[in-house]
Amino acid sequence: MADAPMPRTRAGLSAWWWRHQRALTPLILLAPGVLLFALFVLYPIAESIRLSLYDWDGVAPKVWVGLANFTELFGDPVFYTALANNLCWLAIFLLAPVFGLGLALFLNQNVRGIRAIRALFLMPFVISQVVIGLIFAWFLNADFGLLNDLLPRLGLSPVAPLDSGRWAIFAVILAGLWPQTAYCMVLYLTGLTGLRPELIDSARMDGAKGMNLLWHVVLPHLRPVTFIVAMVCVVSALRSFDLVMIMTAGGPYNSTMVLGYYMYEQTFLSLRYGYGAAIATVLFALMGTCVGFFLWQLLRREQA
């Protein structure tokens, strides 16, 4: 149909182009994006997995070691600390949707100035994790932190969470939970405003209210939101790096190590590129499991 009104007088290249432009246009439009994406995202994934089979200091020739990096990794206590911390991060980050929903319910009112207030609540999400990490590191600093300035005034004893092998990781995750909750809140707010009013009204007519209404009517209709929110939380929990780097650099005594930071440290500080690549490969496999599940669900929705 596209070719029907074409002038018949075109010749040579131009005629050829007009005959094929419908098929060629998507190729031309996709090519630059796909090439750049392949070069900087797809190829590096494969190359990292390949590198994980070598011993390499980044300069000298690579030495093939097979699965030796992985064997070493699975006997490495720091790896297990990092893995446990990532899983802990993930578990705590799944509170973000709960808190986010709570905040969204709280803010889902039409009072004057509510839009500005919602925006202010979202602000932590817009700020760089570097700044968030700096703020929290200072807040929680044992000697001149704001928290320890405040606690004695309230009659509480001072604390030093970032110096504690037991509590430091929770302090770091807490800093991450702040912007994450803000993000979940805005997604839930959009979900709540998108709900059809008749739906709620008819449920109210049937006598549902409060938690009952939330649990049996509102939440089931927010499932697409919950799904995306949970996935985003999982992804950012596994990626975590910035806050650890800024707040603790993995310490004290590796207690706040996460996989993303451990691989950075092993690669650039210990110059063990192959070992670093092996850690990244494990992280990738972990994420692959989660993302695979996510895509499978998305595909089902796409085809439905």
Place this chain on the structure above:
Amino acid sequence: MFPTPIAQVSSAARRTYRAALLVSLALWLLPLLGVALTSMRSIEDLNRGNFWGWPSEIKLVENYAAVFGDTRMAQFFLNSVLITLPAVAGAVALACMAGFALAKFRFRGNLALFIVFIAGNLVPFQILMIPVRNLALDLHFYDTRWALILFHAAFQIGFCTLFMRNFIKQLPDAMLDAARIEGLSELQVFWHVVLPLMRPAIAAIAALTFTFVWNDYFWSLVLVQSDDVRPLTAGIQSLRGMWLASWNLISAGSIVAALPPVLLFFLMQQHFIAGLTAGTEGD
């Protein structure tokens, strides 16, 4: 509407709600308020332990002047701008093109390609670290702004394409067909019909991508190392050693780093939130 609109309940409850809003907002933003206040304190104030009270003297101008005057923050700021703007422009332009191709053309591998774009954007970026750095070294753009521009543009294409494709898919086919019958080629349809309609989508995705790229820290550690090209996020962390306990200066620097995305967010709030929440409207 859920929960019950506050307008339908007693006026006492309404006043309580308003008060609760303000109190919770103040608590929520307490860390940021602390930083903003500290950025205008004198160092004597901090040494005296005056963290929460009103500053004994306002050193707003002095502190920010020190941040820009005594350090290379101005250079870092410029670097952030020179990295972020081209990266966003590149990612958005390429994503518009790819999004149109994926939304309105049937060809083998269309859905597969779409999935690759989504999945690629979700990978832990640590797995890209060593090869991308080697690529930058081999192609001689390591430690230049180009390293960050190219990488960010490439990495953000995934999310931008997902967004653009979904947006363009909603445009009616009949409109495109009408343009084709007028004799427009597919590229002309893209340029004259589709692109003008994409303005709100472009605004949303550009605002969002700007924030992601501006706030990046990981890649500014991996791909650059000299102060001449380093963006704000890495720059401010490197200044921490120099400033030590001068938290008033660190706070002022943090505010400088945080301000551009915050301003952009407040200026383009509707677009920004539309981009963030695309595809999550409840059913």
